[in-house]
Amino acid sequence: MSNVQTKPLLQVDHLSIGFSQYVKGTQKRIIHPIADMHVEINEGEIVAVVGASGSGKSLLAHAVLGILPSNAIFSGKMLYRGEELTPARMEKLRGREISFIPQSVNYLDPLMRVGRQVQIGLDPRTARAQQEKLFLQYGLQKNDGRLFPFELSGGMLRRVLFATSVREGVRLVIADEPTPGIHPQALSEILRQLKQFAEDGAGVMLITHDIISALEIADRVAVIKDGATVEISEASAFEGNGERLKTEYTQRLWRALPQNDFDLEFKREAVR
Amino acid sequence: MPLIGENLGHYYQKDRWIIKDTNLSVAPGEVLGLSGYSGCGKTTLSRILAGYISPRIGRVSIGHKTLERRAFRPVQLIYQHPEKAINPKWRMRDVLIESYTPSQDILDAFEIREEWMNRWPVELSGGEKQRFCIVRSLNPATKYIIADEMTTMLDAITQARIWHAFLGICKSRNIGVIVVSHESSLLNRLCDNIYKVGSGG
Amino acid sequence: MQGVQEGLNVRKKMILLLAFSSGFLLVILFLSFWLSNDNLRLSSAKNLAPNLEHLFGTDWLGRDMFTRTIKGLRLSLALGAFTSLLSVIIATLMGVCAATFGRTVDAVISWLIDLFIGMPHLVFMVLICFIAGGGVYGIVLGISLTHWTALARLVRSEVLQIKNVEYIQISKSYGKSAWFIARKHILPFIFPQLMIGFLLMFPHVILHEAALTFLGFGLSPQTPAVGIILSEAMSHISTGKWWLVVFPGVLLVGVIKSFDSIGEKLRILMEPSSANE
Numbered sequence: 001m002s003n004v005q006t007k008p009l010l011q012v013d014h015l016s017i018g019f020s021q022y023v024k025g026t027q028k029r030i031i032h033p034i035a036d037m038h039v040e041i042n043e044g045e046i047v048a049v050v051g052a053s054g055s056g057k058s059l060l061a062h063a064v065l066g067i068l069p070s071n072a073i074f075s076g077k078m079l080y081r082g083e084e085l086t087p088a089r090m091e092k093l094r095g096r097e098i099s100f101i102p103q104s105v106n107y108l109d110p111l112m113r114v115g116r117q118v119q120i121g122l123d124p125r126t127a128r129a130q131q132e133k134l135f136l137q138y139g140l141q142k143n144d145g146r147l148f149p150f151e152l153s154g155g156m157l158r159r160v161l162f163a164t165s166v167r168e169g170v171r172l173v174i175a176d177e178p179t180p181g182i183h184p185q186a187l188s189e190i191l192r193q194l195k196q197f198a199e200d201g202a203g204v205m206l207i208t209h210d211i212i213s214a215l216e217i218a219d220r221v222a223v224i225k226d227g228a229t230v231e232i233s234e235a236s237a238f239e240g241n242g243e244r245l246k247t248e249y250t251q252r253l254w255r256a257l258p259q260n261d262f263d264l265e266f267k268r269e270a271v272r
Numbered sequence: 273m274p275l276i277g278e279n280l281g282h283y284y285q286k287d288r289w290i291i292k293d294t295n296l297s298v299a300p301g302e303v304l305g306l307s308g309y310s311g312c313g314k315t316t317l318s319r320i321l322a323g324y325i326s327p328r329i330g331r332v333s334i335g336h337k338t339l340e341r342r343a344f345r346p347v348q349l350i351y352q353h354p355e356k357a358i359n360p361k362w363r364m365r366d367v368l369i370e371s372y373t374p375s376q377d378i379l380d381a382f383e384i385r386e387e388w389m390n391r392w393p394v395e396l397s398g399g400e401k402q403r404f405c406i407v408r409s410l411n412p413a414t415k416y417i418i419a420d421e422m423t424t425m426l427d428a429i430t431q432a433r434i435w436h437a438f439l440g441i442c443k444s445r446n447i448g449v450i451v452v453s454h455e456s457s458l459l460n461r462l463c464d465n466i467y468k469v470g471s472g473g
Numbered sequence: 474m475q476g477v478q479e480g481l482n483v484r485k486k487m488i489l490l491l492a493f494s495s496g497f498l499l500v501i502l503f504l505s506f507w508l509s510n511d512n513l514r515l516s517s518a519k520n521l522a523p524n525l526e527h528l529f530g531t532d533w534l535g536r537d538m539f540t541r542t543i544k545g546l547r548l549s550l551a552l553g554a555f556t557s558l559l560s561v562i563i564a565t566l567m568g569v570c571a572a573t574f575g576r577t578v579d580a581v582i583s584w585l586i587d588l589f590i591g592m593p594h595l596v597f598m599v600l601i602c603f604i605a606g607g608g609v610y611g612i613v614l615g616i617s618l619t620h621w622t623a624l625a626r627l628v629r630s631e632v633l634q635i636k637n638v639e640y641i642q643i644s645k646s647y648g649k650s651a652w653f654i655a656r657k658h659i660l661p662f663i664f665p666q667l668m669i670g671f672l673l674m675f676p677h678v679i680l681h682e683a684a685l686t687f688l689g690f691g692l693s694p695q696t697p698a699v700g701i702i703l704s705e706a707m708s709h710i711s712t713g714k715w716w717l718v719v720f721p722g723v724l725l726v727g728v729i730k731s732f733d734s735i736g737e738k739l740r741i742l743m744e745p746s747s748a749n750e
Contacts (some may be wrong), residue, residue, distance in 0.1 A: 052427035183309040256428040258458040344648035
């Protein structure tokens with residue numbers, strides 16, 4: 001289990017998020033896309049949050065960042081470095097100590113030169129130099145900074161997105177589905193960059209539905225189903241037939257992957 | 273009568289070819305995989321094969337007959353996102369019946385419960401909606417089905433179940449299937465042959 | 474489960490406002506049928522200031538102003554309903570045609586819309602009204618022919634937006650006819666916009682009817698219409714008969730405001746972006 005010396009960077013306990021919705025006429029109803037979520041991330045650790053679309057994994061990220069829509073109601077405990085994460089604190093930390101790599105390159109401003117977008121939030125005096133250093137680090141040309149997003153390829157835009165999330169003193173990186181169906185080369189590069197964050201001492205929350213690629217870099221995996229954490233296991237437990245996994249659901253999920261015993265589900269049915 | 277795409281080529285902006293010189297054929301009952309990563313043109317190719325767009329060059333035919341646009345198309349396409357493929361203002365029963373009235377056997381094969389029929393689309397999960405989309409594409413007149421990233425958004429257990437039921441019915445009816453996916457392990461599991469898209473373009 | 478019982482939520486408040494506005498309009502409608510035409514006869518009780526018997530006073534011919542105003546408003550409501558309906562139909566046809574029948578049709582209709590928007594519509598209305606020979610006929614034609622443009626634009630963009638949606642493409646792949654798709658997919662989608670367009674057209678029509686009549690191009694002087702009441706009363710303000718103008722005017726503003734707020738509230742309730750607030 002987690003090391004005793006490293007203190008948890010982020011602790012999410014019994015998180016529940018509800019939205020009020022009008023059903024028929026004036027009746028209001030609260031729906032709970034997230035009912036009971038637990039996650040814990042230590043410094044220098046990569047935790048993969050794995051679940052199908054609609055399981056509420058993106059909402060978890062939004063809750064930690066404090067960017068939920070206004071009709072959301074949440075309860076539960078979120079601790080960051082041992083202290084409670086209040087909305088005011090989230091706002092202070094967001095983009096500084098906690099950084100977010102969104103799902104899509106559409107999150108970039110299409111009308112702003114990419115160099116300037118990377119400079120946002122940096123110390124204005126050194127911003128330019130720092131941005132150029134970051135571009136170098138991510139294999140982008142120095143004068144790429146003068147280009148607009150539409151002039152760059154998809155892979156380069158992803159690198160720009162990463163560059164916007166690197167800040168002095170980042171302690172927690174939240175990456176929301178950074179690898180949707182992309183080329184294996186680009187995939188391994190993204191994973192390498194996430195790993196780099198962890199090696200520099202930050203905690204990384206990798207939200208994805210692709211267990212296999214998450215396992216390449218993650219230390220632990222949290223499995224999410226219908227807004228609740230089913231299980232948190234060491235990444236190394238995902239091997240063989242999943243005997244070391246704790247819950248039956250995760251075992252079945254693991255074995256149902258096409259890489260493993262894809263057909264097992266129906267063989268079981270047939271026996272039953 | 274196989275589904276044949278000959279010499280297909282398409283672009284959206286002039287001279288920026290997304291696919292070019294693509295030839296492929298699927299026989300009834302065959303399962304063909306289309307593999308490729310995002311942006312390689314596999315969605316464009318599947319929309320051409322299903323008759324949603326006409327290619328700039330080349331032609332698509334079933335048994336030497338080109339597809340007719342006005343009638344029921346024997347090549348059906350199943351999309352990645354069921355929420356966009358279903359009219360949000362229709363009840364699920366109407367969504368099914370727009371295509372045909374499915375028999376109880378098919379509903380059972382996909383574990384569609386009677387009580388889901390009277391619900392609105394927003395009241396079902398993505399996996400549940402996708403089952404409806406699959407059932408409605410299995411019209412008696414359907415000869416070929418193209419599944420474009422059909423289970424990418426679903427969890428592995430649901431994915432395995434849906435494919436099992438789906439391929440079972442297609443085999444029994446001798447329907448040809450084209451599986452479009454970026455996940456090669458899934459394609460290896462399901463397909464007889466695999467065609468790599470975008471190696472030329 | 475907090476927040477389930479929070480008393481009056483936003484939606485309830487809106488519905489209350491809606492009920493109030495519609496109630497006000499219904500009362501006017503009801504009164505207009507209940508009040509007898511006898512009150513419109515000429516009598517000796519001329520130029521009376523408002524009192525208990527004549528709530529809005531009487532005019533220089535001894536007619537009860539309350540009855541005249543209410544009956545005038547009923548005529549305005551009926552005209553409004555008919556004209557709004559006509560212009561919603563024109564807008565829907567034009568909008569749907571522009572969006573579905575290809576570029577040439579779209580260009581022609583867009584040009585027409587620009588033409589109608591570009592012209593000062595009061596001038597246009599007067600012209601059409603005059604050509605049609607005035608009266609109810611002229612007003613309906615004049616207003617509905619000049620007021621379909623904004624809604625037609627909206628319908629056009631809505632249809633363009635929904636036309637290529639995946640579920641409509643799928644419906645086409647089942648070999649469904651254009652008529653089926655228009656009826657089952659597209660009309661239900663644009664219906665809320667049409668409804669709101671219809672309601673928001675009402676106050677326009679009533680105001681313009683009053684304006685046209687006031688200018689002398691509309692209804693004939695013996696019909697009890699608000700426009701006529703106001704235009705006649707204008708000449709009496711200087712002699713201190715303020716009630717001839719103030720009450721009909723205030724009531725007219727009230728009716729228009731009611732329709733406006735009904736339309737506006739419905740729009741907020743129906744739009745997904747603001748519906749759950």
